[in-house]
Amino acid sequence: MKIYHKPVLKKEAVNALSINPNGLYVDATFGGGGHSATILNNLGLRGKLFAFDQDNDSNINKINDPRFVLINNRFSNIKKYLKFYSIDKINGVIADFGVSSYQLDSPSRGFSINKNSRLDMRMNQNQSLDAYFIVNNYSEKKLTSIFLNYGELKKANIFSNLIVSKRKKNLITTTYQLKSAISNLYNDSNKNKILSKVFQAIRIEVNNELNEIKTFLKKSTEILNPGGRLVCISYHSLEDRLVKRYIKSGNFEGIPKKDFYGNIIKPLKVIGKLITPSSNEIKTNRRSRSAKLRIGEKI
Numbered sequence: 001m002k003i004y005h006k007p008v009l010k011k012e013a014v015n016a017l018s019i020n021p022n023g024l025y026v027d028a029t030f031g032g033g034g035h036s037a038t039i040l041n042n043l044g045l046r047g048k049l050f051a052f053d054q055d056n057d058s059n060i061n062k063i064n065d066p067r068f069v070l071i072n073n074r075f076s077n078i079k080k081y082l083k084f085y086s087i088d089k090i091n092g093v094i095a096d097f098g099v100s101s102y103q104l105d106s107p108s109r110g111f112s113i114n115k116n117s118r119l120d121m122r123m124n125q126n127q128s129l130d131a132y133f134i135v136n137n138y139s140e141k142k143l144t145s146i147f148l149n150y151g152e153l154k155k156a157n158i159f160s161n162l163i164v165s166k167r168k169k170n171l172i173t174t175t176y177q178l179k180s181a182i183s184n185l186y187n188d189s190n191k192n193k194i195l196s197k198v199f200q201a202i203r204i205e206v207n208n209e210l211n212e213i214k215t216f217l218k219k220s221t222e223i224l225n226p227g228g229r230l231v232c233i234s235y236h237s238l239e240d241r242l243v244k245r246y247i248k249s250g251n252f253e254g255i256p257k258k259d260f261y262g263n264i265i266k267p268l269k270v271i272g273k274l275i276t277p278s279s280n281e282i283k284t285n286r287r288s289r290s291a292k293l294r295i296g297e298k299i
Helices: 010-016 034-042 056-061 075-084 101-105 131-137 140-149 156-169 175-181 191-207 209-223 237-249 279-284
Strands: 024-027 048-052 068-071 090-096 224-234 268-270 292-298
Touching: 010 034, 010 090, 010 224, 010 292, 024 034, 034 048, 034 090, 048 075, 075 090, 075 209, 090 209, 131 140, 131 156, 131 191, 140 156, 140 191, 156 175, 175 191, 191 209, 209 224, 209 237, 224 237, 237 268, 237 292
Parallel strands: 024 048, 024 090, 048 068, 090 224
Antiparallel strands: 224 292, 268 292
C-alpha cells in the first residue's frame, strides 16, 4: 500500500531542473515519491534517477522502474553513496526539506502537535536520539539554546525552565504531556504558533537538520555538472536563509568571498526569483502555504 503524500510545488520544482532526457538526477527527499515520479516522466530511456530517504517507511513508495534507485540514507551523504554506483557527476538535484504528510499524520511518529503519541520526531527510526531524550535529559541551558536558535521563541528560558520543573515531578513521555507542561505559556489565539515553534525546535535538534542541509548543499554542488541545477524547497526562515545565502554567495554567512583580483568566488548563480505556491495550491494543500522554492545553477 502506497503512503499518501501530496508533493509541494511539483510542477515548478521539476521544471526548475530543466531536465535533459538522458541526464542523471537526484531526488534528495523521496518521501511519497511525487517529485520522483514526475522527474521519471520527463526522462528518456537512458536517463537515471537516484533518490534518498533515511526514513525506511518510504520504501513502501519505491517506484518500479529500471531507471530508478532508492537509497535509504541521509541526503548529506549524497556524494559518498553515489560513488558506490560510480557516479561522480549529476545534471540536477531537488530537495524538499519539509516533514512529509505521512510523518505528520502517523500518530506513532510524534511530529504533529495535534496527535497524542510518544515523543519521537526521528526521521531515521534507527537512530537513538529522540524527542523524549531531549525533553527529559537536556539541561535547562541547552533547552533554552534550542528553543531560541531553532524555534526563534521569545523568552526561550521560560519554556525550558517550565519543562525542567515539570519533568522533576513526572517524566514527559508524550506529545500531549509536553503541550500540557507548557500550557501556561500559550492561549487559544497563539496556541498553534507557539506549539509549532516548540516542536520545530526539538525536531531540528533530533535530526540535526540545519547541519544536514549545510552538508547537503555543499556536497551536491560539488557533484553538479556545469549548468546543472540545485532546486530547494524550504518551509521556515532557518532553512530558507541557508539556501538563499548559499546559492547567492557560496557560503552560509551571506558575505561573498573574493579572490586575489577581487573576483567573487562562488559555485552557483541564482536562477529566477523566489517561487511560492499559488493560491489554488494552498487551497488544496494547506501544508504548502509556507513553502519557498529557490534555484541555483552550477557555474
